[in-house]
Structure formats: structure tokens, C-alpha cells
Amino acid sequence: MIFTKSLLVLQYILCEGLVRAQSSTVSATACASTISPKNAAPSVAAGWQANVVANNLQSPRGMRFDGEGGLLIVQQEKGIVRVRFNSEAGDCVKQEGATEVVIDNPALNHGIELSDHGKTLYASSPDGVFAWDYDASTGRNTSGPRTIVGQTGGDNGHVTRTLLLSKKTPGMLLVSRGSQSNLDVAALDRSTGVSTIKGFNLTSSNSTNEPASSYNFAQDGLLLGWGLRNSVGVGEEPVTGGIYSVENSVDNFMRDGQNIHQNNPGEEMNFHGYLNGTQFADQGRNYGYPTCFAAWNVNEIPDNNGFQVGTQFAIGDQNATVNDTYCKEGTVAPRLTFAAHMAPLDIKFNPNGTAAWVSFHGSWNRDQPIGYKLSVIAFDGAGSPIAPSTSNTSYIDIVSNPDLSKCPDACFRPVGLAWDSQGRLYFSSDATGEIYVVTRQDGQSTSSANATTNGANSGAKGGNGKSVAAQVDVGVSAKVFAAAWAGIMALPLL
Template sequence: MRNMLLGLALLSTTALAAEPGAVGGKPAIPSAQALPEAKAANFQYQVAIVEPRAVKPDAKTVAKLKVPVGFAVEMWAEGLGNARLLAVTDDGTVYLTRRAEGDVVMLRDTDGDGKADLRKVVAQRPGMHGIALDGRKVYLAAMSEILTAPILADGSFGPLKPLTDTLPDTGQHNTRTVRLGPDGQLYITVGSTCNECVESSPESATLLRMSPDGKSRIIYASGLRDTIGYDWNPKTGALWGMDHGIDMLGDDQQPEELNKIGFGKNYGWPYIYGFGGQNPQDDPPNDLTMADLDAAATRPVLGYTGHAAPMQMLFYRGVAFPKAYQGDAFVTFRGSWNRSKPSGYEVARIHFDAAGEAVAFEPFLTGFLQENRDGPSQSGRPVGLAVARDGSLLFTDDINGVIYRVRYTGADAAGTVLAGPAVRAPEDEPRPVGPALALARPETRATMRLTVTSPAFGAGQAIPPRNSDYQDGVSPALSWSGAPAGTASYVLLLEDPDSQHGHPFIHWVAWNIPTGTTALPEALPGERQLAEPKGMRQGRTTRGSTGYYGPKPPVGDPPHHYHVQLFALSEMLDLPVGADRERVLAAMTGKVLARGELVGTYAQGALPPKK
């Protein structure tokens, strides 16, 4: 067992207090929920590193596991190594991913004795982790890849076909999870590369949505440090997920988060955590404030004990548990290392009310964690979750290579399956009202004209490949003239009306470009607010990222037209960071003094070679 207690002080260079625990004469909150001054911190924590002593599971440890009255728990399979995530087919075949071994194992109980007696490796890939089933097709997630394969008649997999190998580089959180949504799209979680930092890839610390053929993907939600477990409420269709909180903030900060994950939402990481906590380690960039970032962040619905490490999550729809369990969710907690009193090492139940909203956690299976005279011990670290064909609950222990089975022995089993979430079309950004391009919208009417030019391309000419997302993806330099008297700011929109979305693909949203600015240099950063031009804010593109997103039409398409549209406004816009195009257009109404346009084209004949 590792057991260390560290004193950690976080100090800013912008302000130092006379004594620890205060900044500017104001007391610091021990939980780090709020900074006493902007860009100032002087917090001290007692940070523990406690890893309970590992005990090999056996009949005695199983007997110590506690479940509600009427339930029983037993080992279903042993000797499986790094047993991670689970998926079960309609015929009862169980598939297990193993990250350390880099494979997928097929398991079956062929003789019906309650134990897996058939096991076979059916796929291999380094870093194998996520798995999702769609009838006789499987989707798999490795570190940088999403793959698919047919499920053959004997349950083995056919050849693996890569759908993408361009997921962001891994770091601290290198497990990728994939699920198939009720809209037929793949949902992929990409954890952060660090405990808390500003990521270099906009796709890190996000939930991605990808088409099943791998040809398109967007950032569905962001600011999620590491959401391994997520599922759709069968009654409402809403997506819920458990996010791992930041470490090294003390025993109880931050709580693990249960989030209701919505399209286009940001959940705060790395700046805002929990229920409005402000991370003292990272200062907001370029004169943004914590209040700015908090206003743009979505709060979790529930919090759970800090550092418990949530893993796979699922809603229960099976036949074998009492009906009261249907529509509730289960989540595994692998267990803490960064808390003086260990947390997790359990399976919890999440209660949902009749309206489909989460209301409370409660213990479901405990007993892996034991307190002893010589310190804590643990006999299992739960990770994977699945409902077996008979309605029992399966979960994995990834340290000891065990799959456990929880079954109900009472007489009041539900008896019928709860239907899954309704099939629906994929969610999309707000559809424009009326004509497609911003210039054709009534919100942008103006009589005066701006002249917009670029040294990179002329009107109607091809945009250089370096400005496309197929290559460097840097924004082109732009300049303009003709601003009328009274101009207080500019808005910039870059749109592709030739996209297959049925409405413009938005490649750039920027506002509050200060008056007096007549040019933008090449390769502007993608931050939500820039240092230069000072105060310029950037919003959400159709891709889901912030800042410029270069042309990326499908390979072989005729040239797409990219409309750089610039608007001179009579005032600055009061909009939150990360606002989308529709919010910007609404805020512009009645404020546009002049406008101008530069149109370039781009086509990609073939995929460029890999870098």
C-alpha cells in the first residue's frame, strides 16, 4: 500500500498574500471554490496519495461484497488479465476489451452453469478499449483509431477496417470509448492529455460525434476532462455521462461529475469545475475572467465523492431486476489514489425520476474496499459494465482479471424489457431562418459597403492548401477598408454554402474586432478571446471547435465556395465566449453599418500523404 501525505501550495505571481490562506486580505476558501481575486491564488492543500493494499479475490472476498436484499454476486469468469469494457450481443455472447493485452475476448456460458466456459481472442490492436455493437457489426476504439468489423456466425470478428486513425494524441488519459447513439451516429470520448492544462488539440477533453462510415465528425460537447462512461436515458433519449474530476485539489475537490451532456455545451474544464469551482492553477487567457468562463460552462447535475474514478455507465433496461431499477443507471467506480480516505471501489446506482432527471446516487455493490488495522485494502477495481441476456449485471475488475455477475433472486423481477430511446435524427446547430448566407439574412442589412481582400487569394480564386484543414489549417491574412464613421467593432463570418449539411458549414465566427483594426494577420490562434486584436472573441464552428477551421470539403467534390463576410457594427456585442453564429446574428440586428465579402474556392482531389 502506498500512503503519502503531501503539502501542496499553489501560488500566483500576480499577487501574494502576507500569509497562506489569504489573498488581498480576503480568506481563501479551502475547497478552492472561488478565487479571492482574478488571476491570484494562494491556496495550500493537504494532498494524499493512498493506494490500498491489493488482496487477491477468492471466496472469502466475494463473501464480503454487499448488495441490496434479494441480490447475489458471484464470479462469472476469472484469469482475464486487464479486463476493461464489456458489450453483450442479443444472443448472449459477451465481448471484453483488454487494454494491456491489446485485444478483444469473446466469452460464452455454453453449459448454462453460470460461468463462462468458452473464451477466444477475436481482435487485436494496441490500446484496445472502447466497444459498441450494432447488430452483426462491432465498432472498436483504440488510442488513435476507430475500427469496425463484421461479427461472423461463430461470434468471431472479420477483418478490422479502420474508420479513422486521426484521433488526437494521447497523454494522461489514453482510453477511448465508443458508443452508438439513438441517432445512428458514433459517440467517442477523448480524454484530456493532462490533469489540468490548455490543450493543443480542440478535440481533446471532448465527446466527439462521428458518422458510422468515418467520413465526418464534430465536437459534440467540450470541457470534459475524461468521460469514459455515458449512455442515453431510455425514456427521454437524453445523454448522461460521468466525468473524472481534477486531481491534486485536496480530498474532496473536485467531485466526480454526473453531467447531462448536450449538443454544443461546454462543461468548464480546465478552468471551471464542479458546481462553480475555479481552478487556481490555470489563469484565463487574454483578459478573460473566471466569470466569463463560468457563464459559458454548464453545471453538473449531481456530484459524487472526489477521486472515486467513474468508469463505464449504463441505464438498466433488463428483465431480471425489479421494475424500480428500470430506467435507473449503474456506474462503476475504479477507486481513488489521491484521497486520504479512499473512495470508489464500488458499483453505484443513479436514481432517475419520472421525468428522466437524475436525483441521487446510492450504493449498489460495496465491499471491495476494506478497513484494516494496518490500513485499507482492496480486492477489486470495478471498470466495465453490461447487462447479460438474462438481465443480470456483469462488471469487470481490471486488476485481477475477473468478471462478476450480479443476479436477482427475488420474485418481483420486471419480466419485460424497457424499450430503448427513440430513434431520432442527429442533432445539429441551429438552422438559419430564411436565406442561407449571413449576407442574405435580414439581421445583416446595410447600405454601405466594405472592401475585403487577402494576399493569399483573390476574389473567386482558389484558397491555398496551407489554409485548408487538409494541411496546416492556418487562417489567411485579411484586410479591409471603407468603414463608415461610427464604426465601433467588426464581426467576421466564414461560411461554406456548398456543404452537404443543407445549410452553411460555419468555418469562423468572430466578433468584437476592435474599431481601428483594418487587417488580421495569418495564423490567428484559436482561443475564445485573443490578445491581438485585443478583445476579439471567437465562437463555435460547425465542427464544434473555436476559431478558424480551414476548408475541408469531401475528397473529389467540385470546388466549394467560402464566403468571408465582414460587418461593421455601431457597437460592441455583449455575448458569452464561444457563442455560435445564430447568437451573433441575433445580436447584430439593427447595428450593421456596412458589410463586405470576399469569396474563395477550395477542392481536394485526393487525400494528402500522412504527416
């Protein structure tokens, strides 16, 4: 009798689990966006889904949500538009109504921010950072532009000027400027402002709560780091306020007369300290460019004695001033290193600091395409990545293109990231003019995922393409069976 009851319990639990799983699938299908991707549907890690929620945009880059739930998007060399979404939960979200023009200005190309109160909109061009009064109820700017930071470099080389307003230190605006060329000798002199990240205090006693006059990027501001080739993605870890950036490293790399650019040097995640006065010895120091770079595929590097992933090593032929010893002792090594040419363009942390999401735009300077994906990195909730600095499996891929051989021409290319009020993550694809939303099939918010316990499932791949199932959840069926078996074992056996 007891055994029969046990079987009935097992049958009930299994059926209930299957019904829940099927309901989730049916619900996802019923709510899926009706907007078809421009190219093939993305590959998505088990337990996740990614849908196109807006399209027909022109090179969408940086994004921020306003106080009314409108998504403000910089269209490169077009200006800023706003997209409104329906009020549906989960993956049912999609664009509602027409795309609204907010600022028509072809000089704007990437950077965007909103003040904490949502009434000041910031955006950048190659020449400077500007501010407008903004009304979220109408989706319109209510003033002309005011220059906040000027002399940011002009149209040479890397022209994006990424913006980040600190949440932990209100009023501090970070601006990242890249190099003027692949190997830019001007970056050897930190006073030029080339390849640097700086912070600017926007608070003042005047009516606009902005500085009385604009800053000069090269001459003013708090230096967080220099020798950063092109750190397009800048993020603030929400627990400690630590500042991280993700850097696009050099192309066509030579070492001891050999071209080793296919798999070296690695892209970087760098740590830059804090804005609140907490001491960090390396803040404002040299991160290596244009002489020192991070190792990725160590075996392909000539004269690689003692190198590990992330080791700073010298470009070209070593001499008295450019050598591995200087790179190791005189520059700041990355906190994490990624595969060469993946081109990270944004980094966003979840609210409790247990995950950092990174958009990888994808390669051009490599025979076999790499990148073209959205990945997540586990953090410890106290300000640091869980993976050691020598790891080559620090990230888990969540959304990727199914056939990299078709990239870049027939692939989405992730750029900007943005959280909405429901904890859903959005990313822009400039190559396809699309906005995607990334949601979890279990109904929990994307922002609660931490990449080690509930952030990805066994279908995800690590940085070396291998399964990272040991770090992530088991599948639904295994959970159901385990619960069923536990229910049986809890019954007395007579």
C-alpha cells in the same frame, strides 16, 4: 373461534413468508458461482447478490454481449476475447468453456461496440476507432480492421476512447476523448479535440453502410461538449435519447494557495443533449475543464461565498479571465456531482429509464480510499435524475469492497458494464481480472430496479455513507408481518 382462525391465518402467512425467504436463500446458495473472488467477498446491499462468473482475464475493461449470448471483453493492451456462459437463470450463471480470442491486438484498450444487427464490431485504440465484420455464431471477426475515426490523440495522457452507438438515432457513434495530462491547456481550444465528446454518422449508401473514408476526430463530427477532462463513461437515456457522461475530475487541486484535493473537486455527471434533432441550448458548449470545476465539500473551499454542491468554481488564483463569475456564467454545470476521486468509468441505463448504473473504479489521489463500487442513480423515466443538482446523496451503493483500507491492491475495481438478455448486469474488474454478475434475490431482473421502490434495500448507503432507507424497500420480514396483520384486520371481530 374467529380469533383462533385469525391466529392460524397469521401463523400460515408468517410461515409461508419465511419458507419463501428461506427458499430464496437456499436457492441462492445452491446456485452460487463456484468461482471464488480473488480478494474478500464483496459487500452487497440487502436484497442483492454479486458473484464472480469469470476470472483469469487480463485487465478486462469495456464489454458488450453479442447475438449468441457471448460476452465480448476488451482486455487492455491485449485485444478482444469472448466468454460464454451456461444457460442457467438468476445467479446460477457462470463461464462455460474456455475464453476465446476474437482479436489479438495490443493497441486495443477500452472502447467496444456492436452494431444493431450484431455483424459489425467496433473497438478503439489511443489512435483511432476501427470496425470488423463479426460472426456471432463463431465468435470470430471475418475481415480486417477498417479505420472509422482517426487522429484521436495517440498515447499521451488519458488514452481510452469510449464508444457508444445510439439506439434512438441509429448509425450515430459517440466517441469520448480525455485530456493529455492532469491540467491540459490544449483543452482550452475546442478545435484540438482534446477533452471532448463527439458524434459521427456511420450510415452511408455503400455496401458496408459505413462512411467512404475515415473521420478526423478533431476536425469532424457533431460536438456534444468540450472542457470534459476525462469522461470515460457515456450513456444514452432510453426514453428521450438524452446523452449523459460521467467525468473523472482533476487531481492535486489548488485554490487560493491551498491544496484542497482530498475532497474537491467532485466527479461529475453531465448532460449533453440529444442526437435526434431535439434542441438543447447547452449542446456543444464548454463544461469547464481545465479552469472550472464542480464543488463537492463546500466547507473546504477557500472564498466559497454562495457555493453549493455542483457549483462551478475556478481553480488556482482568480484573475480577469479565470474566476468564479466566468465559471458560473460561462460554463455548463454538472447535472449531478459525486465525491472526489471515485473515478466513474461507465454508465448504463435500465430499459425504462428509471435507473442509471455507474461503476466507480476508485481513488489514488486521496489519503483515504474512496469508490471501488457499483452504484445506482434513480431517474424519473422521462430523461432526468430524480435528485437535484445540489444533492450529495444521489446514488445508492449496491456492490462495494468491504474494507477500503486494503484498496487498491486487494480490491476489485469496477470498469465496464453490460446487460444480458435476461436483464442481469455484469461488471468487469480490471485489477483482479474478474467478471461479476449482479442479480436480485427476489428473482426479478436487475434491469427492472429503479433505486427508489425496488432498486435497493435498507442496507444500502447513499453518497454520504448514510442509510437511504427512506427511499427504498422495507425488509422481507416487515413485508411478511404487514401482510399477516392486514389479513387479520380483514377478518370480522365479534
